[in-house]
Amino acid sequence: xxxxxxxxxxxRLLFSAQDIAIKVRxxxxxxxxxxxxxxxxxxxxxxxxxxxxxxxxxxHIDVPLEIDFARLASYGDSDTPESEVRIIKDIxxxxxxxxxxxxxxxMDTGKTHAAFKRHLMSKGVKSVKICTLxxxxxxxxxxxxxxxxGFRVEDxxxxxxxxxxxxxxxxxxxxxxMETLSREDEDR
Ligand code: IMP
Ligand code: MG
Numbered sequence: 001x002x003x004x005x006x007x008x009x010x011x012r013l014l015f016s017a018q019d020i021a022i023k024v025r026x027x028x029x030x031x032x033x034x035x036x037x038x039x040x041x042x043x044x045x046x047x048x049x050x051x052x053x054x055x056x057x058x059x060h061i062d063v064p065l066e067i068d069f070a071r072l073a074s075y076g077d078s079d080t081p082e083s084e085v086r087i088i089k090d091i092x093x094x095x096x097x098x099x100x101x102x103x104x105x106x107m108d109t110g111k112t113h114a115a116f117k118r119h120l121m122s123k124g125v126k127s128v129k130i131c132t133l134x135x136x137x138x139x140x141x142x143x144x145x146x147x148x149x150g151f152r153v154e155d156x157x158x159x160x161x162x163x164x165x166x167x168x169x170x171x172x173x174x175x176x177x178m179e180t181l182s183r184e185d186e187d188r
Contacts, residue, residue: 010180011159015151017173020133020161023150024053028060031131031148035099040064042100042125044091046116047071048170049105052162053133057103068093074112085115096124105162106134107149109141117144134158134175157181 015023035041040063045054047069058065071089100120107113113130120128129147137145138155156179159165160172169176 010178011169011172011176012179013174014153014158014177015175020150020173020175021056024056024133025060027131027148027150028057028062031057031101032060032062034129035063035101037063039099040066042066042068042091042093042095042098044095044100044102044120045069046102046104046112047089049162049164050103052170053105054103057131066093066098068095070116072112072116074115085112085119087116087119091120095120097126099127100125100129102128102130104130104132106136106158107132107144107146108136108139110144111142113146114142114144133161134163151175153177 031041043054043058043061043065045051045067048071050069058067068091069089070087070091073086073088074084102113102116102120104113107130117128117130130144131148132146133150135146135149135152136155137152156177157165158175159169159178160175162170163175164170165178165181
C-alpha cells in the first residue's frame with residue numbers, strides 16, 4: 001500500500017518497522033533474563049493479533065521456548081468488569097507446573113487478559129505473565145498491567161503489525177493510529 005492510500009484511509013504513522021524491531025529485540029532480551037535457563041517458558045499467543053509480534057519476539061528469546069496459541073472472544077457489555085471471555089481454542093500443551101507467558105498485540109480494557117490469566121492459573125500452572133506490544137493504559141477497566149510491553153499509547157485505535165480493524169491492516173509492517181475512527185466506533 002502506498003503512502004497516499006494510507007493517508008486516504010486516515011492512517012497516521014505511530015511507530016516505524018525499525019522502531020518496532022528495536023523494541024521487540026529489547027523485550028526479547030528482557031524476557032530471556034527473567035526465565036529459568038533450564039525450564040524455560042511456555043509462550044501462549046492470543047490469535048489473531050499476536051501473529052506478527054510473536055513470530056518476531058520468539059526469535060529474540062533465548063531460553064527454551066514452547067509455543068502454543070489460544071483464540072478468545074470477549075462478550076458482555078463494556079460496563080461490567082467481569083465480562084465473560086469465551087475460549088474458542090484453548091492451549092494444547094500441558095502447562096501444569098510451568099511458567100507461562102501470554103503474548104498479545106495490545107492490552108486495552110484488560111478484561112480479556114485478566115480472564116484468560118485466571119483460566120490458565122486454574123490449570124495449575126506455576127506462573128502467568130503477560131507481554132503485549134502495546135499498553136493502552138488509559139482505557140483499563142480491571143486491575144492488571146502487562147508484565148512486559150513495547151509501547152504505551154494514550155488512546156486511539158491502533159492498526160498494523162498484527163492489529164486489525166474489521167480484519168484489515170494486520171499485514172502492515174508499521175503501527176498506525178486510525179484518525180477517522182470516533183470514540184463510538186472504538187467502543188465496539
Ligand atoms: P481488552 O480485553 O479490552 O484488553 O481487549 C484486548 C483486545 O481488543 C486486543 O487483543 C485486540 O484484539 C482488541 N483491541 C483493543 N484495542 C485495539 C486497538 O486499538 N486496535 C486493534 N485492536 C484492539
Ligand atoms: Mg487480539
